[in-house]
Amino acid sequence: MHRRDFLSKLPGLATIPLMLPQAALAAQSARLQITDVRLIRIKLIEDKGILARRVDTPRGGLHVQIGNFTVTEVHTDQGLVGIGPGIPPENIEYVKNLLVDKDPFEINEHAAALYRPQRRWGASVEIALWDLLGKATNLPLYKLWGGGRDKVLPYAAMWGIGTVEDRVEIAIRLKEDGWRAIKLRSGFRTMEEDIRVVELVRDAVGDDFHILCDGNKAPGDADANGEDPTLWNFKRAYDTAMAYQELNVYWLEEPLPRYDYERLAELNRLLA
DSSP: OOHHHHHHHSTTOOOOOSSOOTGGGHHHHHTOOEEEEEEEEEOOSSOOEEEEOTTOOTTTOOEEEESSEEEEEEEETTSOEEEEEOOOGGGHHHHHHHHTTSOTTOHHHHHHHHTTTTOTTHHHHHHHHHHHHHHHHTOOHHHHTTOOOSOOOOOEEOOSOOOHHHHHHHHHHHHHTTOOEEEEEOOSSSHHHHHHHHHHHHHHHOTTSEEEEEOOOTTOOSOOOSSOTTSOOHHHHHHHHHHHHHTTEEEEEOSSOTTOHHHHHHHHHHHO
């Protein structure tokens, strides 16, 4: 099932269009220009260092920095500043060359360049751009994206890979705590492992609990060539999606690169 179907079928959730209402925002766009991109260091009273997430493995690799971190600022000629998470300092000049003197409302063009090739930190700058657009229009982002609802059904997202047992245990605990949905990362080296996780979680939580899956393949540029196990080729994306449909998974997020429109459309067509 597609993400839009999940949003439309669950109570309190709205379908979110991904395109900005360009005509309505033309006036703001014409008057706004990016002048600088800065990396600002934030230091708390006490720096706690880096704490490993509980369900991580060395392959999972996600950690949380507590204190002494950075934020990215996108400045404009009108004094408005968009703020996002920090990026590696060595990449700040690339971002400046990409964005300075540009229109922040051309966000799809900027995002495409920020994510290529394999620049996973591009999300931090994109967040700052969206923050800037919200400030420029004096609108919350949910209204820029279509709005229409003031309530959503939350889900618990697991960023770490962890072990199969970790994820089953956490899914059970989340359901006991009152959650109605969980999102799992589909990040194992083999498709069989990704499917096995969902099978065991489904067995553990039953059919009245929503399972969502995230392939995290959006930053990729092209089809996988077999050298990088974190990227899927089209066949793996399709076969994984078919197996997930049998397990009543509500959506498979980012099975292919974000801007690979032709293959994403073909995948949707085959699954419809």
